[in-house]
Amino acid sequence: MQIIHKRRRDRQRAYPAGICGRCGGELYPGDARWLLGGRPLCRSCAAAWALEELAAFRSVCGEAKP
Numbered sequence: 001m002q003i004i005h006k007r008r009r010d011r012q013r014a015y016p017a018g019i020c021g022r023c024g025g026e027l028y029p030g031d032a033r034w035l036l037g038g039r040p041l042c043r044s045c046a047a048a049w050a051l052e053e054l055a056a057f058r059s060v061c062g063e064a065k066p
Contacts, residue, residue, distance in 0.1 A: 020045055 016026035021039025034046040041049060 022049070 014028050017029045017031075018027040018033065018040050019025070020027060020033075020042040022041055022045040025042050025045075027033050027040060027042060032043055033040045035041075036046065036049060
């Protein structure tokens with residue numbers, strides 16, 4: 001009998017490497033994360049944070065500028 005080692009671990013058995021500072025979701029090894037204000041954020045929370053921060057620069061195409 002031969003032992004075959006997996007190259008990637010099963011994510012269902014992996015322990016979280018961290019927790020998102022905004023939603024509380026688990027961050028696993030290999031996941032993308034962003035450190036914003038000293039807090040780790042997951043992909044969806046980092047996108048939402050960026051949209052909130054850039055809201056002052058939002059405009060609609062075809063709208064007259066004041």
